[in-house]
Amino acid sequence: MRLEEEERAPHLIVLENVCGALSSHGGKDFAAICSALSRGGYRVGALVMNAVHFVPQSRPRLFIIGARKASVPLPSELRADGPGDTWHSSALVEAFGKLSQSSQKSWTWWNLPSPNTRTSIFADLVEDKPLRVKWHTAADTKRLLGMMSPVNLAKVEAAKNAGRRMVGTIYRRTRSDGPNGEKMQRAEIRFDDVAGCLRTPSGGSSRQTIMVVDGKRVRSRLLSPREAARLMGLPDTYQLPKNYNEAYHLAGDGVAVPVVRFLAEHLLEPLLAAVRDEKKKAAA
Incomplete structure (x- = not known):
């Protein structure tokens, strides 16, 4: 909250964890993270991204992305009306259902395209x-x-x-x-x-x-x-x-490089580009 008051809060916050974070302590851990981001002035959404879409390794990981409400406009193409098949697992949908009303109001179903078919084995x-x-x-x-x-x-x-x-x-x-x-x-x-x-x-x-x-x-x-x-x-x-x-x-102990590159290309960089465009409009 102090960073928010000093106008130094980051535009985006990205957290990565194993998918067990969705259900640990009956979903309370995930709910606590989403609540903290929501109270800090962020829109929150999450994705379950499996590296198997990009490399021949089964490696599902949870990515929680928070976008600061005061500074990050959300282009319509980056938001979905509800969960999708590729990046929103049933466990994620279930965890969302356990969030508080205030956290759900701050929730965004991030919209990413489907990946290309992996060609390597x-x-x-x-x-x-x-x-x-x-x-x-x-x-x-x-x-x-x-x-x-x-x-x-x-x-x-x-x-x-x-x-x-x-x-x-x-x-x-x-x-x-x-x-x-x-x-x-x-x-x-x-x-x-x-x-x-x-x-x-x-x-x-x-x-x-x-x-x-x-x-x-x-x-x-x-x-x-x-x-x-x-x-x-x-x-x-x-x-x-x-x-x-x-x-x-x-x-x-790392994150799969092509997964993060895909996330950056299709969500993080477009969100930051929207921030830059908004600043240009305000300065004009």
Whole structure:
């Protein structure tokens, strides 16, 4: 409020978080954020943007955008009458329904166009000669296969018969599906040409493993730092930390570059352009 009183409040405020922020504490956390922005003099709206529209990584993230009422005119093409299919998930719509009346009055359904169809698949990003990671031994790969459930082993067998090189990604998760219902670590694989969501390397299970299946030949290794960077939309000219964990942390804790570029191009920059146009009119 002090910035508002001193006329130093930013025109736009953009917050990014995991989508769990919509439902944490029964939706109270999201409601508190929207209420604070509304009381601070901002129109508020949110988007759930999945990086999978731009890069072959499943990475949905929540973006909350506040536009200052006193200084940011809202062009009609940037507002929608209600939620859309691409950027407004059912969880977001549900969270909106739990907002207070005052927050809902300050709400705006931001209108972004649909993205172009993604043309790349995960296999396109995989390095032939990766740096800072080594291929697992045959015994290591066999051990990894031994951690798979029948459902996941069936996926590997299907990949062997696909007639082309298949690249899957694996996360290790603890499941209660042991012989007697006890908890055990499982290796879960996906072969849908999309990598799982990158995470920060807080433990061995958070590092994503890849499995390359070429006919009957099956190999595995950790995802390389460069592959992780590519999954975030970073160019190969981007200089990564030399330490593996630091490089992986940079990717796992970041925001996907093309997602932010799309948001800026289709919403943030047009809003700021509207502010500049308004100032020009006032000065004329």
